[in-house]
Amino acid sequence: MSRKEVVVIPCSGIGKSLGSVSREAAYELCETLRPDRTQLVALSKLVLGEEEARGRVRNNPAVTIDGCKQMCAAKLVRHSGGTIAREVAVFEVFRRYKGLKPEGIAELNAEGKQLARALAEEIAVDIDEIAEGGAHA
């Protein structure tokens, strides 16, 4: 069975801690947990409609990680013609980890980093399934 590469698109949340969690989780996935199966795509390129980024989103299953209810990453992947294999809303995942209270934006606190790590580990399992050709969400 052929393996697919999965594109990971975190939101660009700049005003809230959960935006920083989404970004940190994306780095955890793409640099530490699944570097061989993922590629990060900058959301700003999709805003601009940059062709190479749009192509990567159109030609690979996508995992979006959004910090707030605006769901910018998910909306922009759809706007770019991409297929979302897993749509993650950090504010919903956060409810399952009530003991972890993320704080800080420029620099996440230890609990925020822990939440990002836990989130990345959950998504890594999905990425394995997607990359092995399993069903998309």
Add this chain to the structure above:
Amino acid sequence: MPNLPQRKAGIVACSGEELAEGTVTRLAALKVLHELRPANTVTICLPLFLAGSEGDRAFARFHPTITVDGCELRCAARGTEMYSGKPAASIVVNELAAERGVGKIEGRRRLNEAGKQAVDVTARRLAELVDRFVGKQDGPEQVTESTVLQPSEAKIATCSCGSGVAVNKVLIAGESVELLALPLIFQHCREKGRAPETAGEDLLQNLKIYNYVPPEAEASYREAIVREYAAFCAREESR
């Protein structure tokens, strides 16, 4: 001229997640918002220009906006101009860093020393531009005539995501015209105790801060805004 609340500059960072320079844009913007010019600045996430509402897209028409990009693609500058309004100024981190002799920026997740230096250089440049557009207000308060209305004057960094700038359509000389910030203008005038029949000139002057008013159409705009203000006051009084 009424004494309006203080003006704020908008900062839009590309936040480019793929590059270390993108991280620099984000951290530099946050440094200005949280430390250097918290009272004078407001931000919005770039993707909201597409994913958000018409109010979000009004951001750069409402705030004099400085964009900060990591690379020559200039996603923040071009995206802001495409969807919101022409930025008042733009910075590109890799160009500024080269100009200031900063070394190779690395570490999109954890910046190296050169990256941290680039954050400082970029933040200082942003702060200079903020001062140029809205005056240096983090020291002694300074209110200029050409101010921008804000719903709150709290001295904290503000994220505008989802809050939006009010955009209303008003019938002027038989045509539907989009106007920014009407509720704020009306609220401000009402707090000053202006009755609709005597508020025409104040309303028009405030309207012109946020909207283009064709000189030949000033009388029509004045008539329409007084009419809308009278309706606003009636609604407020019936509450």
